[in-house]
Amino acid sequence: MTLDLFDKPAVWQQSLTPGLAPGAVVLRGLAAGNDDALLAALHSVAAKAPFRHMTTPGGFRMSVAMTNCGSLGWVTDKSGYRYSAIDPETGAQWPPMPEVFLQLAQAAAVQSGYKNFVPDSCLINRYEPGTKLSLHQDKNERDFQQPIVSVSLGLPAVFQFAGQSRADKPERVPLTHGDVVVWGGVARLNYHGVLTLKPGQHFKTGSCRFNLTFRKAA
Ligand code: MD6
Ligand code: FE
Numbered sequence: 516m517t518l519d520l521f522d523k524p525a526v527w528q529q530s531l532t533p534g535l536a537p538g539a540v541v542l543r544g545l546a547a548g549n550d551d552a553l554l555a556a557l558h559s560v561a562a563k564a565p566f567r568h569m570t571t572p573g574g575f576r577m578s579v580a581m582t583n584c585g586s587l588g589w590v591t592d593k594s595g596y597r598y599s600a601i602d603p604e605t606g607a608q609w610p611p612m613p614e615v616f617l618q619l620a621q622a623a624a625v626q627s628g629y630k631n632f633v634p635d636s637c638l639i640n641r642y643e644p645g646t647k648l649s650l651h652q653d654k655n656e657r658d659f660q661q662p663i664v665s666v667s668l669g670l671p672a673v674f675q676f677a678g679q680s681r682a683d684k685p686e687r688v689p690l691t692h693g694d695v696v697v698w699g700g701v702a703r704l705n706y707h708g709v710l711t712l713k714p715g716q717h718f719k720t721g722s723c724r725f726n727l728t729f730r731k732a733a
Contacts, residue, residue, distance in 0.1 A: 537702060538699055538700035543694055545619070545695040546668065550692065550693060554668060561582055564602050564609055566580035572591065572596065583636060584609050587600055587636040589638045623666075627697035634730055635733055641724075644713060650675065650677060650706045650707065654704060663730050664695060664696075665697075667725075668719070668720060669717040674708075676705060683706070
């Protein structure tokens with residue numbers, strides 16, 4: 516007979532990651548085994564929909580460069596944050612979501628207890644040393660029952676997780692190449708951000724960090 520302690524699902528054990536809010540799961544290294552295919556797909560998306568620095572509704576240029584793939588892409592400009600089927604830089608549809616992206620996102624969701632996650636959007640963030648993402652909530656999606664799957668590639672970063680209020684003191688969780696965070700349930704609307712990226716060199720990405728966030732936007 517198996518001891519109860521070892522009989523818990525993997526996700527339950529991984530959610531014990533120090534500092535991680537209930538509702539968020541870190542799957543350490545899940546993406547590392549397929550990193551070359553993921554990065555090749557990322558670069559082919561960026562060849563069609565180049566990384567760009569978007570403008571916040573308040574008129575600030577974002578330090579993190581972004582692009583998207585899938586049927587909808589997250590955009591921001593002076594008129595607000597939203598999802599758009601058209602890339603405003605090219606006037607064309609966003610590139611389709613690569614099959615390796617979809618397979619990873621779905622595997623991560625299933626391992627975290629979300630069986631029917633079908634992302635229609637993948638936001639790709641590129642961080643260079645000195646860039647950061649301020650605390651924010653992800654709330655432009657239609658259905659907050661759907662999780663978000665977030666994949667880290669390249670240089671390490673410190674992820675900040677706060678609560679439902681921006682005023683809650685954030686916890687800090689280091690994320691490295693191949694880590695996948697699945698974020699949903701009671702944490703779905705928690706504030707979060709990324710601290711200023713430290714300079715460094717990564718064997719697979721050079722001097723940057725990429726983050727893929729998969730969402731069901733529509
Ligand atoms: C990043 N991620 O890790 C930024 N949002 O570069 C996010 O803003 C994010 O990782 C929602 C859920 C997971 C995330
Ligand atoms: Fe976010």
